Amino acid sequence: MNPTIPMQTVEGLRAPRQERSEASLRAMLAAGRGLINASGSLTGFSLAELTQAASTSVGAFYTRFRDKETFCALVLEDMLTELRAGLDAQMAQDPVWHDGPADAICARIIAFYVATFRSYAGVFAAYLRHAASGGPLWGPIRDANQRILDVMVPCLSGHLSAEGRDWAEDEIRMAIRLVVSTLTSIALEVPHGIGMEDAALEPRLAAMLQRYLAGPPHVPAP
Structure with missing residues (x-):
């Protein structure tokens, strides 16, 4: 439905x-x-x-x-509503989102974003280009991603803490936003040495996120 x-x-x-x-x-x-x-x-x-x-x-x-x-x-707005409904259904049906482990949740996060960008790379590129020209239509994507992170990050944060990786939720958000930024720049055809349809894209991004979160949290400012 x-x-x-x-x-x-x-x-x-x-x-x-x-x-x-x-x-x-x-x-x-x-x-x-x-x-x-x-x-x-x-x-x-x-x-x-x-x-x-x-x-x-x-x-x-x-x-x-x-x-x-x-x-x-x-x-x-209709596309973003559909994407959120799909994520909600996925999180309700897949026990990994709640039971972990943390690296498996990382893999689910990457899979969601990669699948989304593979389906709608042209849409995201169009609205981002429009925003760069002074148009107001990028805001809903930013706001929708904030709401998506609001449900993803607590799932991941609790399991990271249980596994001795006590990352603050704002730091986890930052790590996931790095992934989203990478996919956005690929959608905008910024050269990366890897394309949106490359089979290695999803495992490489999952490994990148997992390596980031495997390191020491709360790195002090210089």
Whole structure:
């Protein structure tokens, strides 16, 4: 079952009034996500391409959305809601998240982020480029990742402490953000010597995170 479309979080749009209207909205959001992901740009597709892919019309688009930026904001919020629902389901079904050990939780964290970026590298690149140009649409990704870390980090922190690696939660967040930064720069096609689809990417990032957290915590400032 699809998570609820987060209509209340985006200004400038009208909620669907009936089931068929919601299905049309979902078709537009899915088409927009695909076009943004393929182009790596919020401006790399036209409304004609969008409405053709969604089997709707430009008139129907403007009945729902004030402008293209409003549409792109809802595409992003809908995708982030779906990702969080998937993570919640994974954490509820996989006992490793709660039972450990810490290195296995690290591996789960890396697997989640790598799978997410492999699926939506173009989407993340598009919104980051938009933010660099002064657009406001990167904030929801940052905020969503904060909420994801809010559920991941306590799972990992408790097992690190039980294993004698007493890292503070803000230091664990910093370590995971290094992974996210690496994946973001790969999505932006910054040369790294390893690509998003490289089979070695996930084990290398997992080893990097595990090595980081294997060292002494609370390194004193010079």
